[in-house]
Amino acid sequence: MMRIDSNDDGAVVIIGSGAGGGTLAHELTRRGIKVVLLEAGQRQSLASFSQVPGEAFGQLTWLDPRTQSGTWGVAKDFPGLPVWTCKTVGGTTVHWTAATPRIRPWEIRARTLYGPVAGTSLIDWPVSYEELKSYYQLAERRLGVTRRNGNPGMPASNNFKVMYAAAKKVGYKRVHTNHMAINTRPRDGRGLCIQQGFCVQGCKTGAKWSTLYTEIPRAEATGNLDLRIQCMATRIEHGADGRVSAVVYRDSKGAEQRQKARIVCVAGNSIETARLLLLSESARFPQGLANSAGQVGRNYCHHISGFVWGTFEQPVKFWRGAVLAGIVEDETVNEPKRGFVGGYHLELISLDLPTLPLVGLPYGWGRDFAAIMEDYRNMAGMFICGEDLGRADNRITLDPTIKDAYGSPVAHVHVDEHDNDKALRKHAQDQAAKMYESIGAKRVIRSLTPPATHNMCTARMSANPRDGVTNAWGQTHDINNLFVSDGSAFSSPGSANPTLTIVALALRQGEYISRQMAAKNI
Amino acid sequence: MNSARTTDRRVFLQSATGMLTGLVAAGSPLALFAPSRAWALDLTTLTSPEGATVLAAARTIAPHDKLEDAAYALVVHSIDASVAKDEGLRRQYQEGLARLGANFASASEPARVEALKAVEPSAFFQALRTNTLQVLYATPMAYAYFGYEGEAFSKGGYLFRGFNDLRWLPDVPQADSGPVLGSA
Ligand SMILES: Cc1cc2nc3c(=O)[nH]c(=O)nc-3n(C[C@H](O)[C@H](O)[C@H](O)COP(=O)(O)OP(=O)(O)OC[C@H]3O[C@@H](n4cnc5c(N)ncnc54)[C@H](O)[C@@H]3O)c2cc1C
Ligand code: SF4
Numbered sequence A: 001m002m003r004i005d006s007n008d009d010g011a012v013v014i015i016g017s018g019a020g021g022g023t024l025a026h027e028l029t030r031r032g033i034k035v036v037l038l039e040a041g042q043r044q045s046l047a048s049f050s051q052v053p054g055e056a057f058g059q060l061t062w063l064d065p066r067t068q069s070g071t072w073g074v075a076k077d078f079p080g081l082p083v084w085t086c087k088t089v090g091g092t093t094v095h096w097t098a099a100t101p102r103i104r105p106w107e108i109r110a111r112t113l114y115g116p117v118a119g120t121s122l123i124d125w126p127v128s129y130e131e132l133k134s135y136y137q138l139a140e141r142r143l144g145v146t147r148r149n150g151n152p153g154m155p156a157s158n159n160f161k162v163m164y165a166a167a168k169k170v171g172y173k174r175v176h177t178n179h180m181a182i183n184t185r186p187r188d189g190r191g192l193c194i195q196q197g198f199c200v201q202g203c204k205t206g207a208k209w210s211t212l213y214t215e216i217p218r219a220e221a222t223g224n225l226d227l228r229i230q231c232m233a234t235r236i237e238h239g240a241d242g243r244v245s246a247v248v249y250r251d252s253k254g255a256e257q258r259q260k261a262r263i264v265c266v267a268g269n270s271i272e273t274a275r276l277l278l279l280s281e282s283a284r285f286p287q288g289l290a291n292s293a294g295q296v297g298r299n300y301c302h303h304i305s306g307f308v309w310g311t312f313e314q315p316v317k318f319w320r321g322a323v324l325a326g327i328v329e330d331e332t333v334n335e336p337k338r339g340f341v342g343g344y345h346l347e348l349i350s351l352d353l354p355t356l357p358l359v360g361l362p363y364g365w366g367r368d369f370a371a372i373m374e375d376y377r378n379m380a381g382m383f384i385c386g387e388d389l390g391r392a393d394n395r396i397t398l399d400p401t402i403k404d405a406y407g408s409p410v411a412h413v414h415v416d417e418h419d420n421d422k423a424l425r426k427h428a429q430d431q432a433a434k435m436y437e438s439i440g441a442k443r444v445i446r447s448l449t450p451p452a453t454h455n456m457c458t459a460r461m462s463a464n465p466r467d468g469v470t471n472a473w474g475q476t477h478d479i480n481n482l483f484v485s486d487g488s489a490f491s492s493p494g495s496a497n498p499t500l501t502i503v504a505l506a507l508r509q510g511e512y513i514s515r516q517m518a519a520k521n522i
Numbered sequence B: 001m002n003s004a005r006t007t008d009r010r011v012f013l014q015s016a017t018g019m020l021t022g023l024v025a026a027g028s029p030l031a032l033f034a035p036s037r038a039w040a041l042d043l044t045t046l047t048s049p050e051g052a053t054v055l056a057a058a059r060t061i062a063p064h065d066k067l068e069d070a071a072y073a074l075v076v077h078s079i080d081a082s083v084a085k086d087e088g089l090r091r092q093y094q095e096g097l098a099r100l101g102a103n104f105a106s107a108s109e110p111a112r113v114e115a116l117k118a119v120e121p122s123a124f125f126q127a128l129r130t131n132t133l134q135v136l137y138a139t140p141m142a143y144a145y146f147g148y149e150g151e152a153f154s155k156g157g158y159l160f161r162g163f164n165d166l167r168w169l170p171d172v173p174q175a176d177s178g179p180v181l182g183s184a
Helices: A019-029 A053-060 A073-077 A105-114 A129-143 A158-169 A215-221 A269-279 A356-360 A367-374 A419-438 A499-518 B011-015 B048-061 B069-085 B087-100 B109-119 B123-136 B140-146
Strands: A012-015 A035-039 A067-069 A225-229 A232-238 A244-250 A256-260 A263-266 A304-311 A344-348 A379-386 A395-403 A409-414 A443-446 A482-484 B018-023 B038-043
Touching: A012 A019, A019 A035, A019 A215, A019 A225, A019 A499, A035 A215, A067 A073, A105 A129, A129 A499, A158 A344, A158 A379, A158 A419, A215 A225, A232 A269, A244 A263, A263 A269, A263 A499, A269 A395, A269 A409, A304 A419, A344 A419, A356 A367, A356 B123, A379 A419, A419 A443, B018 B048, B018 B069, B038 B048, B038 B069, B048 B069, B048 B087, B048 B109, B048 B123, B069 B087, B069 B123, B069 B140, B087 B109, B087 B123, B109 B123
Parallel strands: A012 A035, A012 A263, A035 A225, A067 A409, A263 A482
Antiparallel strands: A232 A244, A244 A256, A304 A379, A304 A443, A344 A379, A395 A409, B018 B038
C-alpha cells in the first residue's frame, strides 16, 4: 500500500470515500496525482456484508449523534436520526438502492423558472445543462446505468408489475424499470443482479455500483492512493496566506494526526461537509472556512420523500427483486397549476420485514397497525422523491451542547417546511393512492417522512459569491485550494435521486483540478 | 433464540429472577423455528410478573393472534437484557410496568389498550413500543408467519425463484422493462 508522508505538501487530501470522494480519488489518481483519502469508517467487502437487516444497519450506518429541530416531521418522529447515511469505505454507495435519473434541464434554472418564491433562497445553477449533459454521459458509462448506452433495462419484478398496471390505469405514460446503476448483465468485472432485494444491506454480488469495489480499488491500483480507514478529519488548517495547508484527523486508535496538503476536497455527505467547514474556524476565518458570505450549512435540501403502500387481495412479495427498479416520470414537470412549483418522481420501493414498521409506516400500534403488517405479503410500495425548495434558515449548524467522541460539536439539522413542500407531498401521496386504488387496492397507507437519505446544497455553487460557497467547479469562492466534492455543492436539489449528479460533478471536478494543478494555478 | 430453552434445564430455577414458560402449538409451522415445543425464558432482572406484563403489552402493541407467544417472549428477553445493562432504563421499565398494574397481563384486550393509552406519551411506552417492533419482526418466527423470505444470496437470489411470478396482473412490455437474462 502506497503511503504518503504526513509532511508531504504535494498531495490532494480528500475527506470521505463515498459517491463524490471515491470517484474523485479515482479521477485524480488515474491522472498521476497523489491522493490521501481519509475515511472515518471501516472497510467491508462483499463477503463481510451482513444480510440480517438490523445487523447490516449497525455495520454500515453513521451512528454518531446528530440533533435536529424545525417543523419537518423527522424532528419529532426520528429523534437522533435526522438523516440516514453511512460511515464506511464507499460511504452511502454501500447502502444506496442505485436509482440514477438525471436532473432535468429546467430544474437547474429553479430561480428563473419558479420566480421569486417567498420564503425561499432559490438560485440557478452556474453550469449549463449542455455541459452537465456530457458529464452525465460519462457518469452513466462509468456506472453502467440501465436503459442508457445499450445496457438492458431491469426486468419487471412483482412490485413493478403492480406499479406499472396502476400507473397505466390512471393514464401515466412515462413508466419504466428506472435507470439503475445495477448490472443487468455481467459487466465491468462484476456480476449481474440476481434480484435479492438486499440492495440496502450491501449487494453481495457487486451488481450494484459502489465506490467500495469499483472506483476505490481502481484508484489503489494506480499506486497513487493512500487510503486511510477509520480516520476522522476534525479540522482543516490554513497557512498565513489564507490557503488551506493541512488536515487534522484522528486515526483508528484515536490519536491526533496532521496531513499536509496542496489541495483539500471535502466529500463527507452534506451534513458532515458543512460541519467540518464550520469546525475549521480560525482567527482569520472566525465563521469557519469558505464562509465569508455566511452561506456554509444554509439552504439544506433533502427532497420531499415518503412511502405509499397499497395492500391487495393477492400476494405481491415485494421484497423479491431490486428495491428501486421502477419509476413514473409524468409528474417530473413544473406545472404550477398543480398548486406547487417543481416536480417529483414516484419510484418503486420495498422494505424488509424488520425495517417496515420502524421507518415505513405511520406511527401506530394495536389492531389497526397489526392489520397492515398482516398484509405484508400482499403489499406493493412506492417512494416519493420530490424537489424541496432551499431556504436560508434550513441549515446545518454546530450543536451548542452535544459533542462527539473527539470533543467536536455534532451537527444540528434544522428544517422548516415550506407550503410548497407540503403541497407537493400531498399531491404525490394522492396520486400514488389514486394509482393503487385504480387497480383495486384494499387499503392505501401513507408513511411518515423518513430520515433524509438525500442530502444536498449546504455548500452550494453560485455565480455570485454572496449566494453560495463555491464556484461552478466546487472550488470555494474564498479559498482556491479548497473544494467541495459532494451533493453539498448542488445549487438546488431538483427531483432526481442525487448520486448520478454527484458522480458527474466529481468527474468534471477531477478534470478541472488536474488542469489547474498542471497550470500551477493551485 | 439461545435463551428460549427447554424447561428441563433446572439450572434456571436456581438462578433466575423470573421465568416465563410456554408451549408452541403442535403442528404449527412455527414449531420448525422454535427451538423446542416447550420453551422457557429465564429473566435476569425483571420478575416473572413483570415479564408477563411485558409479554402481554407486546401482544397488545402488535397483536397477531396466530403468532406464538414464543416470538413475543423474545421481546421480553431483549428488554430484560437491556435493563440488566442500564440502571436508568431498568427504573424506567419497572415504574412504567407498575403503572400498568398487577392485573394487566390477565386483563381483556380493550382494558390493556386503555391502560397503554394512558401511558402512551411516556418515554417508557415509547421505548416499549420501539423495542417490541424492533425485536418481534426480526424473529425467524415472524419471518415465517408473514411469509418473508429474508436473506436470499445463499439461494441465488430470486432471479429464478419468483421475483416476477405475480400472475394476477398483466406482464409489462419489454420496452418498459428488460429481459430476464439467462432464461429461455
Ligand atoms: C438507504 C439509502 C438508499 C439510497 N438510494 C439512493 C438511490 O437509489 N439513488 C441515489 O441517487 N441516491 C441514493 N441514496 C443517496 C446516496 O447514497 C448519496 O446521495 C450518496 O452516497 C452521497 O455521496 P457523498 O459522497 O456525498 O457521501 P457518502 O456516500 O455518504 O460518503 C461520505 C463518506 O464520508 C465519510 N466522512 C464524513 N465525514 C468525515 C470526516 N470528517 N472524516 C472522514 N470521513 C468522513 C463518511 O464516513 C462516508 O463514508 C440512498 C441513500 C440511502 C441511505
Ligand atoms: S437486487 Fe440486485 S442490486 Fe440489489 S442486492 Fe440483489 S443483486 Fe444486488
